Amino acid sequence: MTDEELRTEVRAWLAANWKNDLPARADQWTVGPEQRAWLAKVVEARWAVNRWPSEWCGRDLSDAQAKIIEREFAAVKAPGAGQDRTHLYAITALTFGTDVMKAALLKGMLTGEINMCLLYSEPGAGSDLAGIRTRATRDGEEFVVNGQKVWTSGAATADYGMLIARTDWDVPKHNGISFFFLSMKQPGVEVRPLRQVTDESHFNEVFITDARVSADFLLGGLNNGWRVLQTALAYERSVMGDGARGPRRAGDGAANDLVALAREAGKLDDPVLRQDLAKVLSYRRLNALNNARAKADLAQGTSSSIMSLGKLAMSRILHEEARLRTALLGAGSLLDGEAFPRADDANFLTLNAYFTSIGGGTDQIQRNIIGERVLSLPKEPEIDRTIPFRDVRAG
Numbered sequence: 001m002t003d004e005e006l007r008t009e010v011r012a013w014l015a016a017n018w019k020n021d022l023p024a025r026a027d028q029w030t031v032g033p034e035q036r037a038w039l040a041k042v043v044e045a046r047w048a049v050n051r052w053p054s055e056w057c058g059r060d061l062s063d064a065q066a067k068i069i070e071r072e073f074a075a076v077k078a079p080g081a082g083q084d085r086t087h088l089y090a091i092t093a094l095t096f097g098t099d100v101m102k103a104a105l106l107k108g109m110l111t112g113e114i115n116m117c118l119l120y121s122e123p124g125a126g127s128d129l130a131g132i133r134t135r136a137t138r139d140g141e142e143f144v145v146n147g148q149k150v151w152t153s154g155a156a157t158a159d160y161g162m163l164i165a166r167t168d169w170d171v172p173k174h175n176g177i178s179f180f181f182l183s184m185k186q187p188g189v190e191v192r193p194l195r196q197v198t199d200e201s202h203f204n205e206v207f208i209t210d211a212r213v214s215a216d217f218l219l220g221g222l223n224n225g226w227r228v229l230q231t232a233l234a235y236e237r238s239v240m241g242d243g244a245r246g247p248r249r250a251g252d253g254a255a256n257d258l259v260a261l262a263r264e265a266g267k268l269d270d271p272v273l274r275q276d277l278a279k280v281l282s283y284r285r286l287n288a289l290n291n292a293r294a295k296a297d298l299a300q301g302t303s304s305s306i307m308s309l310g311k312l313a314m315s316r317i318l319h320e321e322a323r324l325r326t327a328l329l330g331a332g333s334l335l336d337g338e339a340f341p342r343a344d345d346a347n348f349l350t351l352n353a354y355f356t357s358i359g360g361g362t363d364q365i366q367r368n369i370i371g372e373r374v375l376s377l378p379k380e381p382e383i384d385r386t387i388p389f390r391d392v393r394a395g
C-alpha cells in the first residue's frame with residue numbers, strides 16, 4: 001500500500017468511527033468503559049500497533065508508515081494508535097513473552113481490559129534492584145511466589161503485575177532473577193495503599209504469599225530476568241523522559257501554559273523570569289529531540305542508556321518549572337486549595353516533581369548509568385557483584 005492509500009484509508013475510517021466525545025480518563029491507572037469500547041474498535045481495525053506483526057494485532061508497517069497513521073489519529077485527537085511505542089507492558093510482553101502469554105494478554109492490554117502494575121521495588125531493594133529477595137520456586141508447570149513489594153503504583157486496580165523474583169540463590173545477584181507476569185487477582189496477593197506527599201494514594205505495598213504463576217507467563221527464559229528488566233526500564237524511562245503529569249485539575253489550559261501564567265501575573269517583562277522561561281522551554285524542546293534519538297536506538301532493539309539522560313533532564317525540567325511557577329505567583333503561591341487553583345497547581349507540581357526524580361530509578365542512579373554506559377567512566381565498586389546471592393549480607 002502506498003503512503004497516500006494508507007492515509008486515505010485511515011482518514012476514512014476515522015471519519016466513519018471517531019465522534020470525539022470520549023469523557024476524560026478518571027486516572028492514569030484504569031481505562032473507563034467508553035475508552036475501552038473505543039480502544040477495542042481501534043485494535044479490531046488494526047490501528048493500535050502498526051509496526052507489530054499481523055499475528056499480534058499489527059500491520060507489519062515501517063516506522064514511517066506507522067507515523068502516518070499516528071499523525072491522522074493525532075490530528076483529530078483520537079487516542080489508541082502508536083501503542084507499539086508507548087504501551088510499556090504490551091511492548092515487554094511482545095518482545096519477551098511466550099506465545100501462550102501473548103495470546104492470553106496482549107489484546108486485553110491494548111484495549112485497556114487488562115490493567116497492569118510494576119512489581120519491582122522491595123523494602124530492601126530499590127536503586128539496587130538486583131538485590132531483590134522475593135522468591136519464585138518451581139512447582140511442576142508453575143512457580144510459587146513469596147515476598148514483599150513496595151511503591152507499586154496502580155496495584156489496587158491491576159489485573160497483572162510485571163514481577164521480578166529470585167529463582168536461583170547460588171549464582172551472583174544479577175544472574176538468578178526471572179521476570180513474570182503475575183496475576184494480582186488471586187488469594188496470595190494482598191495490596192495495601194500508601195499515602196503520598198501530594199495527599200494522593202496511587203502506590204501500595206504488595207504482600208505475596210504462596211501466589212502462583214504459570215511457567216507460560218515467564219518472560220525471556222529462566223534466570224534471564226535482568227536482561228528483560230533492563231529493556232522494560234529503558235522503555236519506562238523513555239515514557240517518563242517524554243513528559244509528566246500536568247496540574248491536578250485536568251483541562252486547565254491557561255495554568256498549564258507558563259507563558260500565559262507569566263502574562264496573567266504581569267511578569268512577562270521581568271528580565272530574570274523571561275530568561276528562566278526561555279530556559280525551561282528550550283530544555284523541553286532539546287529533551288524531546290534527545291528522546292527521539294534514544295527511541296530510534298530502542299527501535300533497533302538496543303536498550304539505550306540515552307533514555308537515562310532524557311529522564312534525568314525531565315526531572316530537572318519539572319523541578320525548574322515548579323520553581324518558576326512559584327516565582328511567577330510570588331507570595332500568592334503560599335495560598336492553597338480549590339479556591340486558589342493557580343497556587344494549588346504550583347504547590348502540587350512542586351511536590352509531584354519528585355515522582356520523576358525518584359520513580360523509575362532516582363536521578364543519582366541515572367547519573368551513574370550515564371557515567372558508566374554513555375561516558376565510559378569506571379564502574380562504581382560493587383563488592384557483591386560476583387559472589388553467590390546466598391552469601392550476600394543483608395542489612
Ligand SMILES: Cc1cc2nc3c(=O)[nH]c(=O)nc-3n(C[C@H](O)[C@H](O)[C@H](O)COP(=O)(O)OP(=O)(O)OC[C@H]3O[C@@H](n4cnc5c(N)ncnc54)[C@H](O)[C@@H]3O)c2cc1C
Pocket residue numbers: 117118119120121122123125126127128150151152153154203354355356358359360361362363364365368380
Ligand atoms: C511516584 C513513584 C512511583 C513509583 N512506582 C513504582 C512502581 O510502580 N513499582 C515499583 O516497583 N517501584 C516504584 N517506585 C519505586 C522507585 O522505583 C524507587 O523508590 C526508586 O528506585 C528508589 O529506590 P528506594 O526508594 O529503595 O531508595 P534507595 O535505593 O534506598 O535510595 C535512597 C537514596 O540513595 C541514593 N542511592 C542509592 N544507591 C545509590 C548509588 N549507587 N549511587 C548514588 N546514589 C545512590 C538514591 O539516589 C536515593 O537518593 C515508585 C517511586 C515513586 C516515587
